Every structure is written in structure tokens, then in C-alpha cells.
Amino acid sequence: MARPIWSGALTFGLVSLPVRLHSATESHTIRFRQLERGTSDRIRNKHVNERTGAEVAAEDMVKGLETDGTYVVVEPDELDEIAPGRSRTLEIDGFVDLDEVDPIYFDRTYWLAPKGEEYAKTYALLHEALSRTNRAGIATFVMRNREYLVAVKAEADVLAVHTLHWADEIRDPKEELSPVPGKRRLPEKELKTAVKLVETLDMEWHPEEYRDTYRERVLELVEAKAKGETYEKAEQPPQATDVVDLMDALQRSVDEAGERRGRGGKGRGKGSKGRKKPEGGLEELNKKQLYERAAHAGVPGRSTMNRDELIEALGKAS
Template sequence: MIVARPVWAGSLSFGLVSLPVGLYTATDSHTIHFHQLQRGTSDRIRNRRVNERTGDEVELDDIVKGYDTGDEYVLVEPKELDEIAPGRSRSLEIAGFVDLSEVDLIFLDKIYYLGPRGAEYGKVYSLLEQALEKSGKAGIATFVMRQHEYLVAVKAENGLPTCHTLHWADEIRDPKKEIGDLPGKAKASDKELKMAEQLIEALSMEWNPEEFHDTFQERVVALIEAKRAGKTVEKAEPAAKATGAVDLMEALRASVERARSPKVTGGKAAGPGVIAEKKPGAKKRIRSTPPTDGNGG
């Protein structure tokens, strides 16, 4: 079995207890990636690092960071960024513990697994996990990784400590500034509020992430396979129309009745029609089509 390498290694400390740990990526993306091609050919479009004055391509080793002060650039070498925090780049020190309920979801960013750096630290590692689990708290800490400082929450999850990177408070945007037409707390009638609560209750369920999967990616795969076979696929259903204030009560009532009735689910693949086409002189075949009416064929 191939063991993954940690993306960061250092010491996690709480109080006078220190535990050598590694940070391991906990999630994976199943996004389908496409190459950029020039339309009508199989020629790849690539990004290059180019000197904007000369137009010449620049090697990565010849690139330094420059901070624009307005009338000049202050140049900073990568090693200089490492030298200003050598200790902190190898230390994850917990400043204190907070109740998990106090950490708003908007602050959560990425998640990593924490693993012990050596079998001899198994007892300390297990003690930290059990204490976090029993207390229902998360340890708040900061550390430096890849020339960036991170705010993190260390919590117990599925039998091991995990490390959630958090957004800094000043990174959270003010919704009142971002959304210009917020309606405020519009007054709802008692009947509308009661019906909305009934709808929420009727649609309540147990959280089981295994029941959910990325249907859009499945449709992308179906589209690619259909294009390879020279077939067409049906288009997706149009989005639902917005509910107006006049129709709100009736929409709520119908929704509750529907939620309480036996559920029937189904789905259709989405995407444009496709045909096969071969471009002369191309290294690889290109398959593309104009839009169709989505009736298949």
C-alpha cells in the first residue's frame, strides 16, 4: 500500500504537551478537467510565464516576488519569507479550546487529517482525539505552511484528529455591502410561517452523505461518452419559476402535501446533441456539434 506524504510536518502542542504530527489531505475532487483547444483543431492552448516587456518566456527559477508600492517594486525572495518565521512553520500551537457550536460554518475552509509522526507517539495522539471527542470542543491554533499563515480548528472526527483551516475574520465579507437589495426581515403572516414550519418538518431527514452524489459530473461523463459514440443526449429540465408573494401560501400548501406523499424520483441526462467529425491534419479527432432540439437520435 502506498502511503501518502504529508503536506506539512511539525509539532502540535497544547499546554506543555507536544505531539509530532503530519497534515494529510482529507478530501479529493472528482471534477472533470478539460484541456483548452483552438476551435476547429486539436491544438492545445497553454499558459506561459512571459515577460510583458520583451515577450520572452521566463523560467520559474528566475521569478521573484515584487510588492508594488506605487512608484517602485520591493523585491522579496522566497527564502526570505521562510526565514521570517522558521519556528512557526514547524509548530501548530493550540491557543485554547472552544465549543464546536461556536464556530460558524462560514469560517470553514479546507480539512486535513492529522497523523502521528512515529508509532511511539500513539498514546499522546489517541489521548488528544479522545479528549476532543468527549469534550465536544475544538482547539484553535495558527501555523505557517507554504509561506502562508493559517487559522485552524483541531477537532475529533471519525476516530482521529482533523485540522480545519478557517477564514480570518476580516476575510468574511459583509452581506449588506455585497448584496445591494437585501429585503430585511419581511413580515410573514402567522399562517405562512406555520405552513413553512410544517414544510420544513415534512422534509426533515437524517443526514446521510452517502445518499448524495455529483449528478452534474455524471451528466458530463454521459455527454462525453455520447459524443464519442456520435449520439445525442437530452437537455436538462428548465429551472423552476420564482414564487411570487401572491402565490406563496398556495405554493407552501402544495409543497407540504407533496412532501407528505410517497416520493417518486427520477432523472434525465443533460447536454447538447452530438455527432462525430474528423478534422483533416489534426493529431486527434475532434467531436463537436451544433445544438439540437434534444429529442435524441
């Protein structure tokens, strides 16, 4: 079990609940080493004095903030002294309807656990209350010398803490985008066809069916280069749809989506029911197992396929 990254007390009203905070996600990003070209020699970064060029030891490095052209040095213990309570308390100010929190405010997610079995009842009471009311507790706390605004909400069986962006961290799209799309009058025929396309591509949300295909392609590239083999290059991105051809592109998209659904392809509407199951028990496999079979069978384009497309491709390959 992973060690908690923070521990303290979750408070709401006069209730104080000792808790531990754990990371809810982990990164699978491929991290390359920096090497000198033509060698296997690693390149390392060093902390050096900008003026003298001399290397500086970790114990001799301090934090400093520039003000009026000079630096004010702040020691680690001084940062702890200004917020001893805040760094040990996750204080809920109130509870809001989850539907009122714009998704743009959400940042990272953590799991919250009670510190011991003796606190399980209080933990369960808060979890059930939040679940029944569809509300989240808005709180602030200090972790690693930084204050966080968070939403405490009930997930399936546990409490989750979602860090939120501060209001002044949200960029105004009118200032960032050029041109700003805005609202405009749209041809009713094109709009109805676009709505039909969205409805035709309706599907259920199954996050386990999605994976980092770029990471897989990178690993395939590395494996191929290690063996001295050629590697499959990706297709070029599609050209932008011309405004003149927009209606035609929309209609063809609707037709193709309907055909795929009829064949049991992408989409989970009525058209996918009653289709003939492929042989070999492919329907019983998860997406990872299907992908492994597709890799073994040498199915081209497998890294961009969803689960239903993998089943169809493997059925043809067999």
C-alpha cells in the same frame, strides 16, 4: 498512502506532539484541455516578460510586491528565514466550544496523524479529551509561505484540522446584498404552512447518498458526442413563485411531500416505515449501484434522482 503535505509539532500547554498533515478530501472536477478550434492542437500558457515579450525560465522568476510604484523582490529563502519556528509548529492557543464557531469560518479539512507509534498515546489523549468536552483547539501555523488559523477537533477516530477564514475575510451581508432581506412581519397562516413543509421534508443526513450529478451529465455529454449520438437536455429551471400564489404553492408542496413519504419516497419519517420492498433486492444496493442499473435500463431523469426515487423508478421499469 498519500504523502503528508506538512509535518511539524502540535503543541498545547507544555505538551509537544510530532504530527503529519494529510489532505482529507480530493477533487473529482472534470478538467478540459484548451484546444484550437477545428484542430486537436493544445494551447499552452507561457511566462513572458511583459515589456520585451521574451519567454522567462522558471529559475529566473522571483516574487515581488509593489510598494509606492516600485517592486520589492523577496527570495524564497528570505520567506523561510522570517518564520522558521512558525513553519514547523502548530501551536494551540486555547480550546473553544464547537457550537461557538460559526460554520462560515470553516474552509478546508485535513487529517492529522502522529509521526510514529511512540506518539500514539499522546495523540489518543488529546483526541479523547476534545471528544468528551466537545471542544476544538484554536491554533495558527505557517504552511507554504502562508499563515493559517485552524481548529483542531476530534472526528470518529482521528484528529481533524479545519482551516478557518480570518475575521476580516468574512464579508458583511448588509454590504454585499441588495436588498437585504432582514426580518419582517409574516402572515401566521403562511408561516405555519412553511414550518409544516420543513417538518414534512425532515430527513437524516447521509452524505454518501449525494453525488455530483452535473459531473455525471458532463461525462454523458462527452460520451454521446464521441459516439455521434444525441444527448438528453436538462429541464428548464422553475419560475419564481408569485407572492399571490405563495400560500397555494406551500400547501401543495406539503401535500405532495406527504404523498411521497407515504409511497416511501424522499424523506425518512414514519411514513416510510412498513412500505413494501421492491423486488430484485434493490433495497440492498447503494446509490451508485442503483444508478448504474438505472443507466443500463435507460431510466430517464436518473441523474437528478435520490436513492428512493431510483428504487421506485427501477421497480416500475422491471
